[in-house]
Amino acid sequence: DTGVSQDPRHKITKRGQNVTFRCDPISEHNRLYWYRQTLGQGPEFLTYFQNEAQLEKSRLLSDRFSAERPKGSFSTLEIQRTEQGDSAMYLCASSLDEYSTDTQYFGPGTRLTVL
């Protein structure tokens, strides 16, 4: 069990550029989540997938954000036309769908800085 991995760990970009992040969940975990964390705050939910289906999106996820999980394994989060306000830590988590608990395990995050 290698845990949740995210790539890249750090990304610096200029305002207006597009960026894409990748998340590889724990194998056999069918649920995958994206969260965003700004300095001094707890993570905030963005979206989640059950297998390849995107089942919920937060209002935080503007039209510039898109997430995919094409084969129900890894996921990508793309931000188009980045803005300085997008600077944050983007966290991915995965879980195994169990009816009593749904403990989420987090990756190390991708730190985005928009200049």
Add this chain to the structure above:
Amino acid sequence: TQLLEQSPQFLSIQEGENLTVYCNSSSVFSSLQWYRQEPGEGPVLLVTVVTGGEVKKLKRLTFQFGDARKDSSLHITAAQPGDTGLYLCAGSPRGAQKLVFGQGTRLTINP
């Protein structure tokens, strides 16, 4: 709307002291997790509590889930400098898969 309120937000104590961190809500949660996060890293799971009134112990850490499943506490006995970090509580509101996080408690243990 902040569904989970953590207190205190900052806590600095001496090595060897005991402390308690609280996580409160007016909402019922089907489960609640406690995570610890180091700077520049993702949250690392400490414990999941599911049953109202449940108490779990992890070495010097004791976690309690309120009877009504609306609140939780984390108690650390004889704190050590290695306990320094950001402690986050997070819960799944009933019927939801997403986690709602508290704002975190930044704990500093001074040698």
